[in-house]
Amino acid sequence: MKISVIITLKKDVLDPxxxxxxxxxxxxxxxxxxxxxxGKYFEIDTKETDNDKAKAKVEEMCKKLxxxxxxxxxxxxxxx
Amino acid sequence: xxxxVITFPGSNCDRDMDxxxxxxxxxxxxxxxxxxxxxxxxxxxxxxxxxxxxxLRCGSMASKSKIMQSxxxxxxxxxxxxxxxxxxxILVETGLVPGVLLRNKYLEFICKNVFVKINDKxxxxxxxxxxxxxxxxIAHNEGNYFCTNDQLKEIExxxxxxxxxxxxNGKIEDQFNPNGSIKNIAGIFNKEKNVLGMMPHPERMxxxxxxxxxxxxxxxxxxxxxx
Numbered sequence: 001m002k003i004s005v006i007i008t009l010k011k012d013v014l015d016p017x018x019x020x021x022x023x024x025x026x027x028x029x030x031x032x033x034x035x036x037x038x039g040k041y042f043e044i045d046t047k048e049t050d051n052d053k054a055k056a057k058v059e060e061m062c063k064k065l066x067x068x069x070x071x072x073x074x075x076x077x078x079x080x
Numbered sequence: 081x082x083x084x085v086i087t088f089p090g091s092n093c094d095r096d097m098d099x100x101x102x103x104x105x106x107x108x109x110x111x112x113x114x115x116x117x118x119x120x121x122x123x124x125x126x127x128x129x130x131x132x133x134x135x136l137r138c139g140s141m142a143s144k145s146k147i148m149q150s151x152x153x154x155x156x157x158x159x160x161x162x163x164x165x166x167x168x169x170i171l172v173e174t175g176l177v178p179g180v181l182l183r184n185k186y187l188e189f190i191c192k193n194v195f196v197k198i199n200d201k202x203x204x205x206x207x208x209x210x211x212x213x214x215x216x217x218i219a220h221n222e223g224n225y226f227c228t229n230d231q232l233k234e235i236e237x238x239x240x241x242x243x244x245x246x247x248x249n250g251k252i253e254d255q256f257n258p259n260g261s262i263k264n265i266a267g268i269f270n271k272e273k274n275v276l277g278m279m280p281h282p283e284r285m286x287x288x289x290x291x292x293x294x295x296x297x298x299x300x301x302x303x304x305x306x307x
Binding site: 013014016017020065066068070071 | 136137140144173179180182183184185186187224226227228231260
């Protein structure tokens with residue numbers, strides 16, 4: 001089963017890369033962008049076949065390794 | 081005094097640290113990250129470098145390596161653990177010291193000498209250092225110290241800030257902040273002050289003719305405090 005995870009920076013954390021991407025987009029003529037925040041995307045292929053168990057395991061992975069909860073939030077996408 | 085320097089895949093300041101520790105009297109051992117047991121040590125150092133290529137987040141992979149459980153136990157039982165640069169990033173990922181290290185504010189890799197002001201001397205690292213300001217070297221891409229407001233309050237209440245970026249006279253101002261760190265923080269302690277994480281490299285300032293000697297001051301003082 002494949003489970004996806006999206007990690008984003010929390011609202012108050014400075015994102016210098018997102019800022020530069022925003023500036024660059026602006027310079028390219030995309031002038032209506034309000035803000036860009038950069039994040040991370042993971043696809044985790046697990047042997048677990050039970051939906052809920054798999055999600056719980058991935059949640060543990062997020063807390064222990066994939067995200068740093070001081071600065072990041074994680075969102076687990078429901079497997080299809 | 082016995083010290084151990086942990087080598088992770090991608091560490092590159094481990095041998096410099098070995099040279100520095102030996103120069104000032106430590107009997108140092110190099111310890112491989114995949115070992116489970118720490119040799120008997122009075123000081124454990126997590127050196128600078130790019131452990132695991134800075135994958136995921138700087139220090140995140142190294143913080144889960146086999147030797148780190150022993151290092152964490154050692155620190156929790158009061159052992160002296162010092163993380164320099166990438167070692168600091170590893171320390172924040174273990175949670176031994178609070179906060180995180182973000183990309184530098186202006187997205188530049190910074191490699192230069194800086195001045196830092198010692199904020200607290202009631203600890204074994206800086207007690208008796210005969211100077212308020214030290215000149216150290218920094219070389220990092222992710223040294224922008226960040227923590228939540230609650231953490232910052234706790235850090236300040238417990239006097240956990242070790243050193244702040246400043247000018248040569250010890251003035252702590254925005255213009256002397258190289259990387260955007262909150263409150264110009266260059267290094268912090270855990271609550272008990274046996275764990276120190278800092279971005280500057282004292283091991284690069286131990287030779288009069290090559291660099292400067294403020295690192296020498298630091299190490300001579302450190303070994304005397306541990307005796």
